[in-house]
Amino acid sequence: MKMHPDIIEMRERHEMAERATSTPQGQAVGTLAFLTGIYLAASPWITGFNGLSTLAVNNLLVGLAYALLMSGGFGRAYERTHGMAWGACALGLWTIIAPWVVAGNVSTTKTIVNNVITGAIAALLALAASAATRAAESGKARAGMRAPYTQRS
DSSP, X not given: OTTOHHHHHHHHHHHHHHHHHHSHHHHHHHHHHHHHHHHHHHHHHHHTOTTSHHHHHXXXXXXXXXXXXXXXXXXXXXXXXXXXXXXXXXXXXXXXXXXXXXXXXXXXXXXXXXXXXXXXXXXXXXXXXHHHHHHHHHHHHXXXXXXXXXXXX
16 A cells, blocks of 8 residues: 555655745745734734724735635645645735725825735745745756656556
């Protein structure tokens, strides 16, 4: 059973995800991204624009979603790590444009500065996480790990 091709492939994918997340850089990106998401969720109350309810709710939901995505709350499988990083990047970009898009007149100086800076940091951290998964994938290719099992006829 240990030599079954599916088990070997799953083990290789797990090792690849471990390489991407166990480096000091990977751990720093993950921690900073989690803190960025928590800050974004709490930012309406920290910076004082919680009276602008549409943007406050938006930041709360997007911040929690970002923190979950970047902390691996939805799984550590390699295939999901890359997709989660791109999803988190989209949330960062949404955070940047949210003051102008959400309903109501919420584009004040406080909200714009808060969301643009936090959104840019979130997008950059998500891109760094995506780059880390790509580096782990290229490390697999350089190490000469065998390709996933394919049926030969």
